[in-house]
Amino acid sequence: MDSAKPSLELVRSVTDEHVLRTLMRHRRLTRAELASEIGISKPTAGESVRRLTERGLLADTGERTPGGRGRGRVGSYYALDPGVGAALAVTIAAEGVVAERLDVYGDTVARAARQIDRPARPDQIAAALLAVATELRDAAGPRDAAGPRDATGPRGATNSRDGGPRDAEPRGDDGQTVRVAVVSAADPVDRASGRLVHLPDSPFLVGDLDPVAVLAPFVDGAVVVDNDVNWAALAERDSVGADGLRDFAYLYLGEGLGCAIVNDGEIRRGRTGLTGEIAHLITIGPGGRATRFIELFGELGLRHAGTTAIDVERLLTTADRAVLGAAVGGVIAALIALADPQEVVIGGSWGPALLDDIRSAATWAPRDVTVRAAGLTETPVLAGVRAAALNSLRRAIVGR
Amino acid sequence: MDSAKPSLELVRSVTDEHVLRTLMRHRRLTRAELASEIGISKPTAGESVRRLTERGLLADTGERTPGGRGRGRVGSYYALDPGVGAALAVTIAAEGVVAERLDVYGDTVARAARQIDRPARPDQIAAALLAVATELRDAAGPRDAAGPRDATGPRGATNSRDGGPRDAEPRGDDGQTVRVAVVSAADPVDRASGRLVHLPDSPFLVGDLDPVAVLAPFVDGAVVVDNDVNWAALAERDSVGADGLRDFAYLYLGEGLGCAIVNDGEIRRGRTGLTGEIAHLITIGPGGRATRFIELFGELGLRHAGTTAIDVERLLTTADRAVLGAAVGGVIAALIALADPQEVVIGGSWGPALLDDIRSAATWAPRDVTVRAAGLTETPVLAGVRAAALNSLRRAIVGR
């Protein structure tokens, strides 16, 4: 498919990638351990380590503990150099902003959060975002007390491959450059720009905000923004295990309405990133009328006065569950018709509570599909963002 | 990502793949031309040709015409050996069955067709499928009059990598083994088995049929079956040009109802392959009632008596176009909500005729999306099947 001309170099790059990925899994290994783990010869492993150390990606940890099973000569342990950088995982919702800095191993090395009183204004949220980003930049990571690192190759000098603004140095005190940021926002996200978009009549919780502009000064690399439901769906997929759930829909029913569609194992975002914006989907309204999903909540008086959000408390206490169940059933029918999922997963603050009502209305569905509540309930969005951030960081390191 | 251990062999396979793909584009080249076309050295090109000839994939054409610009020594031209095989492109519809045999360059080397009187019974269609497959197997290809080929290496002896039934020899008289078959059927197709499935109340034109079982004896490789609308959408995508249309929906409105969804440049098939089965989608029915799309046609008396097909002629002459337009508009609203297409392409025997009515009803849509008639009108399904068959054949040849 794509040409790879300088050929022998290709083999070397495969080897180096193998070494890097193996050290991402095992944290620290001797060259002999690397060789047997990867399945290459010791000289090859040694050469690769030498190259990668020279590029500043690997470092001798200084440890000289005996290799593995007690006997034998002590080995030199190598690990990824802290200079490979870190990732930012950020969630933005109306309740507040949470940001974490992750290292290559997926560990959270720093965390910052800001709560915001409801109703939140967009400028408050932007300020909170800026605050957590600044706090994480200034916070020293907990590790890096391992001892002096000798290999101080040309680090950071030749690494500006994204042309971002370099005024504010995008690194914490510990030298952990932030190479990638992955952001969740509780509103629809434009795929190309990363800006939040306000769809007419839809809940708009976070409000007009450009996370890329706010975070770019803190990141020496890409800033990825997507809808919170998409990230939650990714976490749900990963929680099931590899290949377990390649085609499903994640229906989020809370203050906002959202839906993620996973097809062939990947989130499907569509042209503008607005796949799964179900607010305007036509479904079964009161009296069997064809009604837009979002209009139902207006008709039933279930939206917060003055805002676009759904009043979850009132919904759970006073609403006609049969009517709601029928409407959600219509949405599920559309999902089955157009996305053909293996399962429909229901999440959000009120969706799982109405699961029975939804199920009993699913007779509209053209065929039987499992409808179940989300398995991850703790912080599914943050889990998905973390996984994506870690993935992006590792890809950025491995791919040159 | 995926491990590739025996490493230097990887470089060689890249080179060989390059040579094969280049000869698929240029039909015949000397070793020197190959080298400069690919950007490798002459000795490397020569070695690769030697290897591939030994494996029976390449053959000296016997031509000794001077190389290119008149002067100089004459070169030996090499081309893909006819033994690399051919592909079958098959379309199955209620009107009849068409099958073509394609060579590796995408040329149609043989064609067979059977028309069937309406209404067609499944056994008639199965018989027609068997008939065209047999006819194509027995027909000699038009080429292969080029002269004696000397390099008669071990061909076909070590090539049975699919374990298919070898009773009926899956090759025509010219030795062109059929390595892959791509089949279109005018009904929903189960992704895993390739069988046609009957969804309750939906049009079922071809009827219960197992194309894989019928065609397997004729094919020394995979038989791929999919819905005709999906293939038409692929042809539409390719007709626009690379990267032009990565996210769109193809709405087929004819005797049957179908919809293909292309996302990130690929057809999305879903868990069972029933993505886009819009018959049971809830839309706007007469009087604003929430109605399943397919039920509308029953209510309006637009289905053929005794069958499940839609009566297109009556629809075009007598039906209430505003009602139909509104219903289709509701379907488009669902497509926009759940698939976020760049465009919605309308095809089929009656869809384009109602384009204005559909457009004027698209006020239900949450945002403006281009709605247009299909650009390919000739034989879009066959075009898509051909492209897929050619692709599969080439992949089968290159990938070992």
Add this chain to the structure above:
DNA sequence: CGATTCTAGTCAGGAGCCTTGCCTGGAACG
């Protein structure tokens, strides 16, 4: 018609990446 020109293909030499096999150094075991 012979000399010249031009190109396809081959050969020799060398570089890079990998492997196997052997040797050395040094810690732990008994």
Add this chain to the structure above:
DNA sequence: CGTTCCAGGCAAGGCTCCTGACTAGAATCG
């Protein structure tokens, strides 16, 4: 204190690629 065991380095060899020089043979020129 000798034995055992393992990390790491070295040497030799194989495979793939490349460059540059050479050979072979047809078309063109004078």
